[in-house]
Amino acid sequence: MSDNNPILVADIxxxxxxxxxxxxxxxxAGFALHHQQTLLSKDFDSLPVAINAYCETLLVPIPQQACFALAAQPGKTVFTFTNSPWQLDSRQVKQELGLQNMxxxxxxxxxxxxxxxxxQQQRxxxxxxxxDVTAPQLVLGPGTGLGLGLIVPGDNGYRIISTEGGHATFAPETKEEIEILRxxxxKETPVLFEHLLSGPGLVNIYQALCVLAxxxxMSLRPEQITAAANNATCANAKNAVQMFCDILGSFAGNAAVTTGARGGVFLAGGILPKMTDILLQSQFLARFCSKGPQQNYLADVPVCLLLSENTALIGAAHLMRDELR
Incomplete structure (x- = not known):
């Protein structure tokens, strides 16, 4: 594959x-993105229908190469989404789109x-x-679910490892968090970090705080809770976003000490850039570093929030190119 060949990329x-x-x-970034479009998953009965809907809008031929990044459980040919009823049969999609490589x-x-x-201006x-440039880096972020991946350096570049770390069991650190866990x-057993650190998780925290108080x-969506917190129009909404950021600090610190990710931590996804002021004022960093006798283990680890919405699309393009070289 020539490096100049276009690649159909998707972050789903x-x-x-x-x-x-x-x-x-x-x-x-190594790539420029063209013909960008965002579709709402709920508007389509299946992923192939959504893919075809996008391809029908193109004024150029469908590329022969494609890489689809899915919030889905891995499979050999059929992929099942974690937080959606969708599935993807890779052989079917490859054949329908006439792809050479997928x-x-x-x-x-x-x-x-x-x-x-x-x-750098988007960090x-x-x-x-x-x-530590020789240590792994951690990438994590809340969205509809809670994702976590690793960048592991080696003699021949780096290796990417995907995980299901968001499904680790939630461990409360304050009396209020213990009450929320109860x-x-x-309604959930076990209670996972993803049940709190995601869009639906933010709703769970908000509703629990309302009960405790x-x-x-109110019946609020995640973006409405965030807006009410940013505008200081609802105390429980602000407390919910604050707690969300605090718990995220604990989760990120747990993941970093478990994986030895002293190379750095990237916070990603679409939720966090909408709550940056509260994130910066929260106990995120204190909870991130609070590891008992290993208090200093993470003190020098760089932590940055990625503000770009295109990170996964660019990453998918690199993964496709690297595989075919």
Whole structure:
């Protein structure tokens, strides 16, 4: 495959399906994205229907190469989404689109691949530590679910490892979080970090705080809770977003000490850029580093929030090109 050949790339989660045509260029990302389009997953009965809907809008031929980054459980040919009823039969889609080469990867494998190419002006640093360039880097982020991937350096470049770390069991650290865990155990057992650190998870935290405060609980979507918190129009919404960020710090720190990710931590996904002020004021960093006798283990680890919406799309393009070289 020539580096100049276009690649059909997609970042498909439980809420949005983002598509683009990636063409290699000399910029810092290595690719430029063309014909970008975001579709709502709920508007389509299946993923192949959404893919075909995007391809029908193109004024150029469908590329012969494609890489789809999915928030889905891995399979040999059939992929089942974690937070959606969708499935993808890779052989069927490859045949229907007339593709020569097609790759299906986990969404946070693509996110980890693309994180390295995000420009500095699209990074917001929570901690500018020096880190350890020989150690792994961690990429994590809440969306419809909670994703986590690793960038592991080696003698011949780096290796990307996708995980299901968001499905680790939630461990509360405050009395209030213990009460929230008790409430959530009435409907979920076990309670996972993803049940709190995701769009639906933010709703869970907000509703639990309303119950604990004996306050009326409005029917709010995640983006409405975030907006109310940012505008200081609802105390429970602000407390929910604050707790969301605090718990995220614990989760990120747990993942970093478990994987030895002293090379750096990238925070990704579509939720966090909408709550940056509260994130910066939260206990994220204190909870990130609070590891008992290993308090200093993570103190020098750089932590940054990726503000680009195209990280996984760029990462998918690199994964496709690397496979065919």
């Amino acid at each position: 989660g439980g809420t949005n399906a983002r598509f683009a045509i990636a063409i290699a260029d000399e910029g810092p 790759r299906v990867v986990n969404d946070f494998e693509a996110m980890a691949s693309g994180a390295q190419f995000v420009a 917001l640093y929570l901690c500018e530590g020096a880190g 409430l959530m155990m009435r 004996d306050k009326p609980c």
